[in-house]
Amino acid sequence: MVVGVACSGSKPEPAGGGTPPAGATMTAANATATPTPAPADVRLAATLRYEGEYEKAIDIYAAVATSEGGQARQDALLAQAQLLSRTHRFAEARDVLQQWLAGAGASADGSTAQYMLASTLDDLGDPQGALDNYDRYIAAGGPASDFAKIERAKMLARLGRTLDAEQAAEAVLASSIDNSFKASFAFSIASAFEQAGADANALAWYNRVKLMPGGDVASALARTGGIKKRQGDPTWSIDYLQAIRDYPSAGAAPDMLDALDAAGVAVGDYTRGRVDYHAGRDDAARAAFTRAIAAGTDVAAAEYYLGALDERAGNVDAAIHDYGLVPQTDAASLLAPAALWWRGRLLDAQGRFAEAQADYGTLAAQYSSSSYADGAAFRQGLAAYRAGDRTTAITLWSALAARTSGDDNLRARYWQGRALVEQNGAANDGVLQTLVKDAPESYYGLRASLLLKQNGVKAKTPQLNDSPPDWKKVARYIKDSTGSDPATASDAPINDPRWAQAAELANVGLNAQSDTVFREIIQQYASDPVGLYKVTKRLQQEGRTSLAARAATRLLSLLSLQAPPPDDLLRVAYPIVYKSLVSDAAAQEKVSPLLLLALVRQESFYDPHAGSPAGALGLTQVVPATGTQIAQSLGAQGFTADDLYRPTVSLRFGADYLAQQLRAFQSDAYRALAAYNAGPAAASRAAKAAGTDEDLFVEDLEFGETRAYVKRVMENYARYRQIYEHLPVPSLPR
Numbered sequence: 001m002v003v004g005v006a007c008s009g010s011k012p013e014p015a016g017g018g019t020p021p022a023g024a025t026m027t028a029a030n031a032t033a034t035p036t037p038a039p040a041d042v043r044l045a046a047t048l049r050y051e052g053e054y055e056k057a058i059d060i061y062a063a064v065a066t067s068e069g070g071q072a073r074q075d076a077l078l079a080q081a082q083l084l085s086r087t088h089r090f091a092e093a094r095d096v097l098q099q100w101l102a103g104a105g106a107s108a109d110g111s112t113a114q115y116m117l118a119s120t121l122d123d124l125g126d127p128q129g130a131l132d133n134y135d136r137y138i139a140a141g142g143p144a145s146d147f148a149k150i151e152r153a154k155m156l157a158r159l160g161r162t163l164d165a166e167q168a169a170e171a172v173l174a175s176s177i178d179n180s181f182k183a184s185f186a187f188s189i190a191s192a193f194e195q196a197g198a199d200a201n202a203l204a205w206y207n208r209v210k211l212m213p214g215g216d217v218a219s220a221l222a223r224t225g226g227i228k229k230r231q232g233d234p235t236w237s238i239d240y241l242q243a244i245r246d247y248p249s250a251g252a253a254p255d256m257l258d259a260l261d262a263a264g265v266a267v268g269d270y271t272r273g274r275v276d277y278h279a280g281r282d283d284a285a286r287a288a289f290t291r292a293i294a295a296g297t298d299v300a301a302a303e304y305y306l307g308a309l310d311e312r313a314g315n316v317d318a319a320i321h322d323y324g325l326v327p328q329t330d331a332a333s334l335l336a337p338a339a340l341w342w343r344g345r346l347l348d349a350q351g352r353f354a355e356a357q358a359d360y361g362t363l364a365a366q367y368s369s370s371s372y373a374d375g376a377a378f379r380q381g382l383a384a385y386r387a388g389d390r391t392t393a394i395t396l397w398s399a400l401a402a403r404t405s406g407d408d409n410l411r412a413r414y415w416q417g418r419a420l421v422e423q424n425g426a427a428n429d430g431v432l433q434t435l436v437k438d439a440p441e442s443y444y445g446l447r448a449s450l451l452l453k454q455n456g457v458k459a460k461t462p463q464l465n466d467s468p469p470d471w472k473k474v475a476r477y478i479k480d481s482t483g484s485d486p487a488t489a490s491d492a493p494i495n496d497p498r499w500a501q502a503a504e505l506a507n508v509g510l511n512a513q514s515d516t517v518f519r520e521i522i523q524q525y526a527s528d529p530v531g532l533y534k535v536t537k538r539l540q541q542e543g544r545t546s547l548a549a550r551a552a553t554r555l556l557s558l559l560s561l562q563a564p565p566p567d568d569l570l571r572v573a574y575p576i577v578y579k580s581l582v583s584d585a586a587a588q589e590k591v592s593p594l595l596l597l598a599l600v601r602q603e604s605f606y607d608p609h610a611g612s613p614a615g616a617l618g619l620t621q622v623v624p625a626t627g628t629q630i631a632q633s634l635g636a637q638g639f640t641a642d643d644l645y646r647p648t649v650s651l652r653f654g655a656d657y658l659a660q661q662l663r664a665f666q667s668d669a670y671r672a673l674a675a676y677n678a679g680p681a682a683a684s685r686a687a688k689a690a691g692t693d694e695d696l697f698v699e700d701l702e703f704g705e706t707r708a709y710v711k712r713v714m715e716n717y718a719r720y721r722q723i724y725e726h727l728p729v730p731s732l733p734r
Contacts, residue, residue: 001659003399004188009364010531016050022677025370026537028093034378037062037063038056038059038062038063038215039060039063040060040063040067040068040685041060041062041064041271042060042061042064042072043074043077044060045057045061045064045076045079048060049079049083050578051578051580051581051646051647051648052420052608052645052646052647052648052649052650052725053087053646054083054087054646055087055681057079057083057474058080058083058087061076061077061079061080061083061553062076062080064076065077065096065099066095068268068524074103074560075106077096077097077099077100077103077185078100078112078113078114079308080096080097081093081100081113082116082507082509083683084096085119085120085350085509085698086328086509089473090120090124091124093116093120094117094120094124094536097113097116097117097118097120099552100113101113101114101117109136109137109139110136110137110139110140110141110142110143110558111137111142111144112504112507112508114133114137114140114142115134115137115142115144115148115504115508116508116509117133118131118134118148118151119151119508119509120128120134121133122151122155125337127155127158127159129485130151131155131156131159132609134148134149134151134152134155135152137447140151142504142505142506143500143501143503144505145503146172146175146177146501147174147513149168149171149172149175150172150177150181150185150188151170152168153165153171153172153185153189154188154189154566155191155192155383157169157189157192157193157195157196157198157201158192158195158196159196160197161194161442162193162196162198162201165189165193165201166201167190169186169189169205172185172189172385173186173412174183176674178516178517178520179213179214180210180214180516181513181516183209183212183213183214183216184214184216184533184670185681186205186208186209186212187205187209187215187216187219187220189208190202190203190204190205190206190208190209190220190223191223193205194223194227199227199230199231201225202223202609203224203227203228204224206220206227207220207224207720210594212732213306213355213416213515217243217246217247217550218243218246218247218250218252218253218707219250219252221239221240221242221243221247222239222240222243222250222252222256223239223254224236224239225238225240229259231297231321232239237260237263237265240256240257240259240260241265241267242259242264243256243258244257244260244270244271244274244275244691245268246646248271248274248275248277248278249274249278253275253278254275254276254278254279254281257272257275257276268297269288269291269292269295269297269302270288270292270298270301270302272284272288273285273286273288273289273292273302273305274305277289277305277308277309282309282313285305285309286306286309286370287438289305289306289309290302290306291300292690293306296686297371298324299328299329299330300325300327300330300333300335300336301326301333301335301338302322303322303325303329303335304322304323304326304333304335304338304339306322307319307320307321307322307323307325307339307342307343308342309324310322311342311346312361312491315347316349318367319342319343319346320346320347320479323339323342323343323346324339324342324343324449326339326340326636327339327340327362331366333584335366337363337367337370337372337373337376338372339369340359340362340363340367340372340376341358341359341363341372341375342378343358343359344356344363344376344379344383345379345702347617348360348379348382348383348689348700349387349685349689349700353383353384353386353387354383354387356379356383357359357380357383357384357387359376359378360376360377360379360380360383362375363376364376364377364380364673366719371553374400374404374408375408376413377396377399377400377706378397378408378411378412378415379398379699381393381394381396381397381412381415382415382699384396385415385419385698388545390419390422390423390621391423393416393419394416394423397412397413397419398412398416399414400412401413407442407443407444407708407711408437410439410442410443410444411444412434412444413431413434413435413444414435414444414447414448414695415695416431417429417430417431417432417448417451418432418451420449425592429452432448432452433448433452435448436448436449436454439445439728440729440730441715441719442544442710442715443712443714443715443719444496446714446715446730446731446732447695447732448720449732450732450734455729455731455732457718457721457725457727457731457733457734458733458734459592459725460725461719461725462592462593462594462721462724462725463575463724463725464579464583464593464724465571465576465724466571466575466576466579469540469568469569469571470568471472471537471568472569473566473568474485474533474537474547474566474569475533475567477532477559477563477565477569478529478533479558480563481529481559481563482530482559484530485530485659486530486533487685488733489530489531489534492531492536493521493525493528493531493532493534494523494535494537494538498517498518498520498521499521499538500520502514502517502518503542505517511609512609515546515547515607518539518544518547519547519550522534522535522547522550522551522554526554526558527558529555529558529559529620532554532555532558533555535551536548536551539551540552542574542716545575545577545606546605546606546607548572548575549573549574549575549601549606550605552569552573553573553696554571555573556569556570556573567723568721570719570723571723574597574601574716574719575606576597576718577600577606577619577664578619578647578651581647581648581651581652582596582608582651583598584652584655585651585652585654585655586655587650588655589655589656589658589659590659591655591658591659592717594717594720594721594724594725595658595717595720596651596654596655596711597660597716597720598712598714598716598717598719598720599620599652599654599658599673599676599711599716600619600620600651601628601713601716602709602716603616603619603620603621603654603714604618604619604620604621604623604715606645607619608620608645608650609645616644617641617644617645617650618644618645618646618647618649618650618654619650619651619654620645620650620651620654620655620657621654622644622650622654622657624641624644624717627639627643627644629640630653630656630657631653634652634653634656636649657676657678657705658673659687661676661680661683664680665683665687668694669714669717670697670698670710670714671683671686671687671697671707673710674686674697674698674701674709674710677705677706677709677710678701678702678703678705678706678709682702682703682706683701685700685702686698686700686701686702691704698710699709702730714732715730717732718730718731718732721733
């Protein structure tokens with residue numbers, strides 16, 4: 001399951017990922033069936049758990065708990081319970097947790113097992129038992145007491161103890177818990193009141209959600225409208241109307257529109273059209289927008305959506321026409337810049353470069369504050385370049401580079417340099433040389449190196465070294481770079497009480513909440529190299545690989561102008577995770593293990609619990625529908641979406657899907673990665689326009705998200721090659 005933020009109503013999921021415990025080894029033999037009876041081998045159990053072979057690990061932990069006593073037994077019971085909960089075997093988890101608590105004596109209250117038992121009893125439909133355990137955990141001052149108080153408040157509401165629940169909920173909002181958790185808590189306590197039939201309390205809390213930073217206003221409006229409708233309050237329609245007007249793409253919007261229609265409530269055609277458009281009800285959307293235009297209501301905006309509908313249907317000429325009407329009808333329309341942008345993209349794809357250049361120029365000049373403006377200025381130059389007018393393209397890109405920063409600046413400089421070399425020969429590579437000097441690790445710096453033939457070392461067999469880093473070397477690097485010695489600096493960054501809270505949240509399975517707290521710690525020291533070094537070191541040593549990689553990446557950026565970093569720090573930022581699984585999957589699918597790791601870094605940042613709003617899950621962010629197809633092609637039996645959170649499944653499936661795209665696109669990594677992210681059709685459209693030119697292919701990708709994805713994965717790949725192919729600098733292969 002996707003783990004939500006605190007109070008979202010998601011159930012706990014045991015901690016996972018990172019590096020295996022010290023001494024654990026991962027070999028192909030670990031993937032074989034566990035012997036019967038299971039061996040009492042804690043190290044093997046830890047490896048199987050790390051790789052996602054939860055059922056096998058459960059059996060081994062049970063054997064350890066049976067054969068061992070003392071702390072070894074307690075540790076095995078807790079690990080067994082965590083995995084039983086992870087696999088939704090809640091009754092068994094309850095029994096094991098009760099065994100742990102019986103053996104814990106005075107240390108039972110406030111323990112991880114007690115928090116887990118409370119959550120498990122909730123899963124099993126025993127709210128009073130859950131409440132009792134939360135109360136004891138809080139009274140004992142358990143490390144995650146703030147989060148237990150959240151669950152306690154919801155439990156009180158569901159039990160109908162309205163006054164107690166209100167008091168408990170107010171206490172949560174008044175607590176020191178991070179504000180990022182409070183809006184989702186307010187929504188969940190409102191849901192708990194609604195579930196218990198306390199509609200007045202539910203309405204009050206949903207209304208508070210609407211006013212809170214980060215609150216899910218669309219869902220809150222849907223809920224208040226639903227309660228009022230059930231109560232016979234005629235103002236329900238006001239909430240629904242506001243929701244579909246302000247949040248037409250919300251998941252509940254189509255149902256709210258249908259409810260309004262059933263009740264005979266008038267809905268404006270433009271609003272109706274937007275809801276139907278986002279719901280994929282294209283015929284209804286087209287009819288609504290056409291009526292809006294005929295009535296003279298929101299005409300320019302309706303024309304934009306008609307263009308989008310035509311484009312969706314493949315009617316390119318009609319889309320170009322409709323998009324063109326938007327700025328003509330109302331140059332001040334908020335959608336005029338978007339219309340010019342998408343019209344230009346369609347003209348580009350048809351090879352009508354002069355017209356595209358004109359649209360991009362209008363967008364860049366007349367809508368300079370638009371989020372499309374810099375992209376339009378770049379594509380204005382690209383349209384001139386493709387039309388054969390190198391001089392105009394160079395002039396436009398030079399001007400763009402002079403007024404932009406970041407990736408926009410690097411892209412303009414790269415294309416300016418490329419055009420100069422093509423126009424006047426290698427003697428004009430000064431722009432490219434400067435780009436390589438200024439940003440050698442960036443995508444455009446790497447592409448410039450290839451163009452200058454300074455890089456592009458042929459891929460060779462990597463050495464997947466996952467040995468622990470030498471932190472003394474990293475400390476010396478920090479000292480040499482900053483003048484501050486980590487050895488003599490304060491240990492405040494690693495003595496923060498939030499470490500205990502975050503660790504406990506991970507132990508009880510609230511991984512997203514745990515990550516949020518850990519990221520708060522990282523953020524606190526984001527501009528302090530020594531403090532960030534200490535945080536990074538502790539995270540890595542605790543096996544929190546994803547978080548350590550994030551912290552190490554921050555640390556590298558702080559020191560980017562200093563001497564080249566040691567491999568020991570680079571290996572923390574670009575780790576070899578799940579070594580045997582990655583090696584096996586890469587070998588089976590004949591893909592580079594480093595490219596697979598580069599993809600994992602971008603998809604999930606090595607977090608096996610990662611989930612996206614689009615429903616992609618796990619290390620390689622495969623969506624369940626695609627996972628089902630892959631399972632069928634691989635002959636994997638009994639696949640469920642939840643399996644994508646298992647590293648052994650996610651890596652195998654991700655490697656298989658990547659290999660499919662590499663085969664479809666003749667081993668071209670740029671096209672394969674675009675297809676992995678946006679689908680083969682999107683990659684094929686860009687490839688058709690770009691031909692064999694990889695630079696044009698990336699720029700022709702329809703969506704900015706996919707362009708950024710390809711660039712970032714290739715940057716990761718270049719860095720992985722540097723570290724594990726032992727190259728002097730990051731390098732893209734020829």
